[in-house]
Amino acid sequence: MYDLGILLQIVFWGLYAGCIYILLATGLNLIFGVMKIVNFAHGEFLMIGAYITATVFFLTGFNPYAIILLSMLTLIGIGAIVERLCFRPILGTSKLNEIFLSIGLIYIFTNSAAMIWGDEWQSIKSPYQGIAVPVGSLNIPLDYIIIIVVTTVILCGLYLFLKKTKTGREMRATSQNRKGAMLVGINVERMDILSFGIGCALAAAAGTLWVVSGQVFNPYMGSIPAVKAFAIIILGGLGSIPGAIIGGLLYGIAENGAAYFLGGVWKDAISFIILIIVLIIRPTGLFGESGE
Amino acid sequence: MKYRALFIVILLIAAFFAGCTQQAQTPAQPTEIKIGVIASLTGPASNVGKNMWQSAQVAADEINANGGISFKGSKVPIKLIVGDDESTQQGGQKAATQLITGDKVDILVGGYSSAVTSAYEQTVAEYKVPYIVTGASSPIITHRTDIDTSYIFHHCPTTDSYGMYTTTFIDQVVRPAVNKKIGAAADRPFRLALIYQDTAFGKGVQTAVNDTITKNNLNIQLVSQQSFKMGESDFRTPLTSIKAAKPDAVYIAAFPNEGAPLISQARRDIGLNTIFLSVENNDNAQFYKDLGQYGEGAIIESRFSPYTAPVGVLANTQSKFKNSYNARFGAFPDMMGASTYEGVYIAAKAIENSGTTDKATVRQALIDLNMPQVIEAMKGGTISFGKDFRESQFDLWMEQLAYNQTIGESRPTIVWPDNLKVTGFVLPDWYQPGSP
Numbered sequence: 001m002y003d004l005g006i007l008l009q010i011v012f013w014g015l016y017a018g019c020i021y022i023l024l025a026t027g028l029n030l031i032f033g034v035m036k037i038v039n040f041a042h043g044e045f046l047m048i049g050a051y052i053t054a055t056v057f058f059l060t061g062f063n064p065y066a067i068i069l070l071s072m073l074t075l076i077g078i079g080a081i082v083e084r085l086c087f088r089p090i091l092g093t094s095k096l097n098e099i100f101l102s103i104g105l106i107y108i109f110t111n112s113a114a115m116i117w118g119d120e121w122q123s124i125k126s127p128y129q130g131i132a133v134p135v136g137s138l139n140i141p142l143d144y145i146i147i148i149v150v151t152t153v154i155l156c157g158l159y160l161f162l163k164k165t166k167t168g169r170e171m172r173a174t175s176q177n178r179k180g181a182m183l184v185g186i187n188v189e190r191m192d193i194l195s196f197g198i199g200c201a202l203a204a205a206a207g208t209l210w211v212v213s214g215q216v217f218n219p220y221m222g223s224i225p226a227v228k229a230f231a232i233i234i235l236g237g238l239g240s241i242p243g244a245i246i247g248g249l250l251y252g253i254a255e256n257g258a259a260y261f262l263g264g265v266w267k268d269a270i271s272f273i274i275l276i277i278v279l280i281i282r283p284t285g286l287f288g289e290s291g292e
Numbered sequence: 293m294k295y296r297a298l299f300i301v302i303l304l305i306a307a308f309f310a311g312c313t314q315q316a317q318t319p320a321q322p323t324e325i326k327i328g329v330i331a332s333l334t335g336p337a338s339n340v341g342k343n344m345w346q347s348a349q350v351a352a353d354e355i356n357a358n359g360g361i362s363f364k365g366s367k368v369p370i371k372l373i374v375g376d377d378e379s380t381q382q383g384g385q386k387a388a389t390q391l392i393t394g395d396k397v398d399i400l401v402g403g404y405s406s407a408v409t410s411a412y413e414q415t416v417a418e419y420k421v422p423y424i425v426t427g428a429s430s431p432i433i434t435h436r437t438d439i440d441t442s443y444i445f446h447h448c449p450t451t452d453s454y455g456m457y458t459t460t461f462i463d464q465v466v467r468p469a470v471n472k473k474i475g476a477a478a479d480r481p482f483r484l485a486l487i488y489q490d491t492a493f494g495k496g497v498q499t500a501v502n503d504t505i506t507k508n509n510l511n512i513q514l515v516s517q518q519s520f521k522m523g524e525s526d527f528r529t530p531l532t533s534i535k536a537a538k539p540d541a542v543y544i545a546a547f548p549n550e551g552a553p554l555i556s557q558a559r560r561d562i563g564l565n566t567i568f569l570s571v572e573n574n575d576n577a578q579f580y581k582d583l584g585q586y587g588e589g590a591i592i593e594s595r596f597s598p599y600t601a602p603v604g605v606l607a608n609t610q611s612k613f614k615n616s617y618n619a620r621f622g623a624f625p626d627m628m629g630a631s632t633y634e635g636v637y638i639a640a641k642a643i644e645n646s647g648t649t650d651k652a653t654v655r656q657a658l659i660d661l662n663m664p665q666v667i668e669a670m671k672g673g674t675i676s677f678g679k680d681f682r683e684s685q686f687d688l689w690m691e692q693l694a695y696n697q698t699i700g701e702s703r704p705t706i707v708w709p710d711n712l713k714v715t716g717f718v719l720p721d722w723y724q725p726g727s728p
Contacts, residue, residue: 016528214557264519
């Protein structure tokens with residue numbers, strides 16, 4: 001039979017992968033919730049975040065976990081510019097416009113990154129690599145514990161922002177009813193730019209955690225995670241942040257479980273099998289509301 | 293009647309002049325020889341692809357510095373045209389079509405991923421353009437029967453060849469060393485794990501390892517066989533599975549952008565302190581850089597390395613190539629670059645021997661080719677293509693890596709076979725064998 005220690009380890013690798021997916025999908029869901037736009041270029045913000053962290057790390061040697069803040073702040077700025085110049089002019093027009101615009105952005109960001117940083121794969125080394133912490137029967141690398149903690153802190157911060165601050169409440173109101181929010185005097189365009197910026201910052205955090213974990217990165221890294229993030233928000237429910245969190249964790253664990261039990265080639269396929277099953281049983285996703 | 297005679301006379305005169313015109317249209321001396329190079333300049337395989345393209349440029353520059361290819365008593369320069377396969381099958385198809393129908397190249401060189409190369413082989417076969425494949429190592433490249441591969445020549449070892457070679461090394465060198473370390477009997481089965489890319493390349497290695505063990509009745513037990521999709525960067529779960537199988541060594545069939553994180557994750561995250569054996573395409577400067585300290589003790593099957601060379605006649609020519617490449621591009625060439633560099637020389641020689649750019653004649657010249665080895669060690673010291681599947685035969689070797697703290701990277705030393713080795717294979721102190 002299967003060894004419990006090994007199964008726990010597989011679940012742990014799933015949690016780690018889930019953290020990256022949660023951050024990416026939560027950002028995507030935040031943007032969709034407020035603006036109702038489909039941005040297929042969201043994975044490219046993860047890629048840019050990864051490169052910013054790596055570049056600052058190479059230049060300064062600072063702790064990459066500290067650089068995450070700089071990376072997130074930079075992406076808030078980049079996200080705001082993209083929202084203002086690209087998405088706002090087409091807001092409310094056909095979904096096709098959003099799709100083609102975001103596909104265009106994928107090429108622009110990918111080629112720009114290749115021009116600036118080169119298109120060869122790169123990697124960085126965490127200052128904590130080689131340090132492992134015994135947790136029960138497992139010997140967990142410290143980096144992965146930090147990654148899970150950082151993800152939790154970011155999500156708690158997002159929760160507090162959305163629940164406890166006036167801007168957060170305005171953002172939620174815009175997400176729930178855009179016209180109603182306008183009628184009560186909320187500047188919805190400000191909410192758009194803010195949600196887009198925060199969504200991009202979450203993608204930057206995901207990119208930073210990606211590179212710190214020792215995975216290689218290149219300008220083309222964003223496309224697959226973005227597709228998975230879309231699958232996660234559909235699974236969890238469009239616009240639902242708890243749905244993105246649960247969906248991300250579920251995907252991370254399911255992927256790694258499939259790789260273990262069925263083989264590595266099933267890793268991507270299993271996510272979409274789950275998505276199809278959930279959509280058949282509950283078309284609005286796990287936490288979605290009808291009409292989204 | 294007189295009109296009929298006049299008509300016949302006119303026809304004869306026209307035919308005479310047509311003949312003259314035809315004679316005048318006989319292919320004149322070309323002003324340049326167009327060699328198309330298919331390489332992955334973008335996408336996940338771009339590191340290797342750029343190395344191939346840049347190496348081809350070094351070869352063309354050297355040939356052109358001597359005036360070019362000897363062609364009917366005079367010299368004709370080479371013009372290289374690159375086609376970027378974008379590391380994808382669709383990109384490969386576009387690149388091959390453009391080079392063949394748009395640029396009208398005389399001959400093709402290159403091709404890295406077997407999956408990508410096999411996807412556009414149909415186009416090459418259809419237009420009957422001689423193609424010297426210098427990177428894609430799956431035997432299907434020239435063994436497949438669904439298309440006519442008679443214009444395709446394979447100038448790199450196949451997965452059959454190096455899979456067999458590495459398995460033999462494991463049996464003859466690693467297995468006795470492990471038995472000695474743990475004090476086991478000589479007949480203890482060696483526990484080998486295999487992790488491979490789920491493509492023609494990776495499956496080719498898997499087949500070669502299984503076949504070698506079976507055919508030679510080797511005392512090697514394959515305790516785990518894991519696959520992963522091309523471009524994967526997180527290997528922790530299959531590695532956990534491998535660790536559970538308690539292997540004595542792990543053979544990896546991966547590209548360098550996969551192999552380096554795979555070994556790092558195995559050593560750092562999984563605690564799999566064993567010997568990792570990599571396929572030759574990993575003998576790449578970026579691989580050494582990414583691997584860092586985790587390269588210690590690892591093995592690479594190779595035929596050209598950026599950081600070492602076998603003693604003997606080829607040491608100088610390899611060094612000259614590396615220096616030329618480094619002077620121009622500020623980096624070191626890898627193995628795929630080396631075979632592509634040779635591919636340009638082979639193309640030049642075949643056209644030179646043909647005395648024409650007619651593709652059927654050039655193909656025949658490739659079949660009849662028997663030229664001295666260039667920078668890589670070839671069987672018998674010559675480059676020629678086998679009659680069955682048009683494959684050239686290389687002399688391979690095994691390198692073991694040692695970590696150099698000063699540069700923060702590992703560096704290779706040849707440990708096998710005996711006629712090429714600089715030092716012997718050693719099991720590192722931290723090595724942990726599988727179940728005794």
